[in-house]
Amino acid sequence: MAKDRNPRKKKPKQKRVIIFTTPTCSFCRAAKAYFRQRGIRFREVDVSKDPAAARDMVRRSKQQGVPVIDIGGKIVVGFDRPKIDKLLGLSPQG
Amino acid sequence: MLDFKLAPQESDAHEKAGERIYDLIVIGGGPAGLTAAIYACRARLDTLVLAGALPGGQPANTDMVENYPGFPQGVTGADLAQLFQDQAERFGARIELDNVMSVDFSSRPFSVSTYGVTYKGRTVIVATGANPRRLGVPGEDKFYGRGVSACATCDGFFYQDRTVVVVGGGDSAIAEGLFLTKFAREVIVIHRRDELRATKIFQEQAFANPKMRFVWDTVVEEILGDETVTGVRVRNVKTGAESVIETDGVFIYVGMEPATEIFAGQLELNEQGYVIADRRQRTNIPGVFAAGDVQDPYYRQIVIAAGTGAVAAMEVEKFLAEQE
Numbered sequence: 001m002a003k004d005r006n007p008r009k010k011k012p013k014q015k016r017v018i019i020f021t022t023p024t025c026s027f028c029r030a031a032k033a034y035f036r037q038r039g040i041r042f043r044e045v046d047v048s049k050d051p052a053a054a055r056d057m058v059r060r061s062k063q064q065g066v067p068v069i070d071i072g073g074k075i076v077v078g079f080d081r082p083k084i085d086k087l088l089g090l091s092p093q094g
Numbered sequence: 095m096l097d098f099k100l101a102p103q104e105s106d107a108h109e110k111a112g113e114r115i116y117d118l119i120v121i122g123g124g125p126a127g128l129t130a131a132i133y134a135c136r137a138r139l140d141t142l143v144l145a146g147a148l149p150g151g152q153p154a155n156t157d158m159v160e161n162y163p164g165f166p167q168g169v170t171g172a173d174l175a176q177l178f179q180d181q182a183e184r185f186g187a188r189i190e191l192d193n194v195m196s197v198d199f200s201s202r203p204f205s206v207s208t209y210g211v212t213y214k215g216r217t218v219i220v221a222t223g224a225n226p227r228r229l230g231v232p233g234e235d236k237f238y239g240r241g242v243s244a245c246a247t248c249d250g251f252f253y254q255d256r257t258v259v260v261v262g263g264g265d266s267a268i269a270e271g272l273f274l275t276k277f278a279r280e281v282i283v284i285h286r287r288d289e290l291r292a293t294k295i296f297q298e299q300a301f302a303n304p305k306m307r308f309v310w311d312t313v314v315e316e317i318l319g320d321e322t323v324t325g326v327r328v329r330n331v332k333t334g335a336e337s338v339i340e341t342d343g344v345f346i347y348v349g350m351e352p353a354t355e356i357f358a359g360q361l362e363l364n365e366q367g368y369v370i371a372d373r374r375q376r377t378n379i380p381g382v383f384a385a386g387d388v389q390d391p392y393y394r395q396i397v398i399a400a401g402t403g404a405v406a407a408m409e410v411e412k413f414l415a416e417q418e
Contacts, residue, residue, distance in 0.1 A: 022251045024172070024247040024248075024251075026154035026175070026247065027147060027245075029154075029172065033149075033191070034191050036100070037100045048251050063240065064239065064249060064252040065239050065249035066248060079191075080147075081147065081193070085210070091210070092210020092211050093210065
């Protein structure tokens with residue numbers, strides 16, 4: 001019983017999520033909406049405002065396009081829900 | 095610009111146990127699917143929309159929409175997509191961002207499966223729309239995402255002060271080519287004919303834009319590159335002459351293909367792969383309806399997709415009433 005009061009036990013630590021976006025990218029918006037819906041915390045990097053981050057993203061993902069999502073160091077290209085669910089340990093159902 | 099939002103969801107115990115049966119499952123979250131959901135929810139049908147990875151459908155990837163009535167100044171495709179979705183959710187539609195991998199229309203209730211869940215519905219509206227057609231030339235797959243793209247609003251930013259090629263001569267090619275001029279130094283339109291098919295107002299804008307250049311009567315034979323794209327090998331269809339055009343990016347807008355692979359063998363498709371639906375949007379299977387671009391080889395307009403979505407939902411309501 002006592003361990004239920006420990007918030008760290010209740011909510012296992014989530015992998016770090018960084019999503020690289022541009023303002024006009026709809027797949028990026030959809031991916032962010034999905035993270036919010038599932039209660040996933042994420043950091044957004046708008047590469048159109050951060051040229052260094054854009055270069056870093058292209059170098060690491062080999063992609064000249066967004067979204068690119070970094071989940072605990074693993075790169076997901078595009079809004080690939082099965083892959084995202086797997087890396088975050090989410091059930092297939094919302 | 096609006097940011098994408100989704101209503102929070104509760105998946106219920108019945109669904110987890112595989113017992114929940116929706117009145118209507120809409121496959122696809124573009125203008126047709128979301129309009130169908132608005133109508134169905136207002137008729138108090140329990141409605142699930144499986145919207146795929148791009149809620150809003152093709153308009154969500156479109157820079158500006160200027161021919162949808164009610165927006166005299168135009169509206170960005172992304173904003174219009176969000177407005178459709180807000181309206182469907184306001185009346186109680188459940189929207190899931192998940193792709194449908196398979197369907198079983200052989201018995202009722204119908205089964206619709208994503209990668210991890212099978213949903214049941216008394217009726218289905220197929221509104222999966224269409225996907226950009228590929229060129230089918232060497233280098234295209236290899237460089238996809240590394241210089242080859244079908245989404246200017248997604249990838250245009252990466253071509254600042256660079257040269258890009260747009261392949262095609264229709265509305266998408268010219269509208270997205272114009273969008274790319276915001277970033278690129280030069281936009282070279284390669285078209286297999288000697289005139290554009292795009293709407294006249296797009297043509298006027300394109301010919302007046304100093305960054306746009308046109309290569310007529312020409313087809314792309316191969317996409318060249320090392321790590322990323324460096325050029326395209328082209329052939330003039332009138333003279334047969336081959337040459338290489340240097341470019342950093344290739345945006346392909348050579349038409350659309352209906353997204354119907356998962357329905358093959360279950361729904362009647364025409365020879366181009368479009369779902370065959372009658373004027374009441376009925377398919378060959380009673381209880382399965384189709385709306386939007388997936389059943390429209392001719393017009394492919396937001397306003398028409400929305401219209402057929404409304405028809406399909408009204409037919410669903412009638413169908414369910416007759417079943418009772």
